Amino acid sequence: MTAPAAASGYRVHHLNCACIQRLRIHGRQLACHCLLVETPSAGLVLVDTGLGTPDLVDPAERLGLMFTYVYAKPKRDPSLAAVNQIRALGFDPRDVRHIVMTHMDLDHVGGLSDFPHATVHLHKLEFDAAMQRRGFKAKHRYLPKMWAHMPRFATYSEEGEPWMGFEAVRGLAGLPPEILLVPLFGHTLGHCGVAVRDTRGWLLHAGDAYFDPREVNGPQRHCAFQVGLFQAMVQTRRRDRLSNQARLRALTAAHPEIRVFSAHNPFEYLDAIGKPDPAGSLHRGRPDSAWALA
Ligand SMILES: [Zn+2]
Numbered sequence: 001m002t003a004p005a006a007a008s009g010y011r012v013h014h015l016n017c018a019c020i021q022r023l024r025i026h027g028r029q030l031a032c033h034c035l036l037v038e039t040p041s042a043g044l045v046l047v048d049t050g051l052g053t054p055d056l057v058d059p060a061e062r063l064g065l066m067f068t069y070v071y072a073k074p075k076r077d078p079s080l081a082a083v084n085q086i087r088a089l090g091f092d093p094r095d096v097r098h099i100v101m102t103h104m105d106l107d108h109v110g111g112l113s114d115f116p117h118a119t120v121h122l123h124k125l126e127f128d129a130a131m132q133r134r135g136f137k138a139k140h141r142y143l144p145k146m147w148a149h150m151p152r153f154a155t156y157s158e159e160g161e162p163w164m165g166f167e168a169v170r171g172l173a174g175l176p177p178e179i180l181l182v183p184l185f186g187h188t189l190g191h192c193g194v195a196v197r198d199t200r201g202w203l204l205h206a207g208d209a210y211f212d213p214r215e216v217n218g219p220q221r222h223c224a225f226q227v228g229l230f231q232a233m234v235q236t237r238r239r240d241r242l243s244n245q246a247r248l249r250a251l252t253a254a255h256p257e258i259r260v261f262s263a264h265n266p267f268e269y270l271d272a273i274g275k276p277d278p279a280g281s282l283h284r285g286r287p288d289s290a291w292a293l294a
Contacts, residue, residue: 009178009197011038013089014272017050017082017111019282020264022073025211025227025293028266029075029282032107034082035205036089036096037196042175043097046082046118047194047205048263049111053081062145063106072107083114098175102207102263103191104130109146116149121172123181124155126190129236137236141188156181163195164202164258165250184209184248186241187234203259204251208234209244210262211293216248226293 018032032050039045054061056078059068068074078084083093096115101122102108112120130142160168163180170181178197185191187208194205206216211231214222221242223231235241252260261268266282 009199009201010176012036012196012198012203013038014269015050015082015085016269016282017048017080017085018056018107019075019077019080020072020107021075022071023230023264023293025224025266027292030264030293031266031269031282033205033261033263033265033269033272034111035194035196036082036086036091037179037198039176039179044086044091044095045175045179046096046099046111046115047196048102048108048207049082049099049114051081051107052111052114053078053083054113055110056081062110063143066140067106074107081114082111098172100172100175100179100181100194101126101192102194102205103188104146105141105188105208106143106146108207108263109143112146112151113149116151118151119154119174120147120151121154121156121175121181123183123190123192124157125185126188126192127153127155129189137234141234158183164255165247169195184244186237186239186244187231188236191236201257201259202255203261206248206260206262208263209241209248211264213262213265213268215245216260217252218249219253221245221249224293230293 013036015034016031017034020030023030034050035047037045059074086093096118099118099120103126133139133142154173156170158168160170163169166182168183171177180195182193182195184193196203210216212223212227
């Protein structure tokens, strides 16, 4: 592991752990944007996992025929799995001792089984929703096979401290105070963002709280029609989702220095890494057999 930065934040690596070929924004495939945080006291911390090795080797078996062939069509490329990217960075995946989840949708948890010894931190509402799988949407988005290896879960309920205009923000057991769980309910019942202080200041991984950056930047919410339709199809609580987007707009207005990004927008991912996509994925291609969200 490289030495921790001298500043008060940590070194953060932005990883894209899936290419969703079927859905595109302005011609680019959707990403699964995850973070790898180097901490001196808690080892490596992963924020979301994206798809994992078994998903990327045999997506139909793990993710189902609909996700694989109809509405997502993930690229079959095991090098995208977080565990393989972590090795490629020169780290030992066994040093990933903690994983912080925005939520438990299959495209965020697929890599959990690649890190069987890590503690998995998430909001209690999300944990309960994923375990109970009540209703049609829950049965399709939460797949118990993703946690069949019985990871150690650490769950958090409503209590917390205010942070930058958000309520009930929680520090996490065994993790430093530079990593926080920020409730952003709506996409799912217990969906959260994850704030991390890196060497340049705070960043906020907003998970699936929005897909179109214009939803959270500027005084008024703007959203491409298809992006809005897609989010409405997969949301759990619309009112919560929209009120949390309003909070995110207030955050970006009051604190432009905080870097806010979502899990799937390919342009936010490319901005975060600050260079062309190294894997050559998320490419602009002919949009044949893809659904343009924007
Ligand atoms: Zn997602």
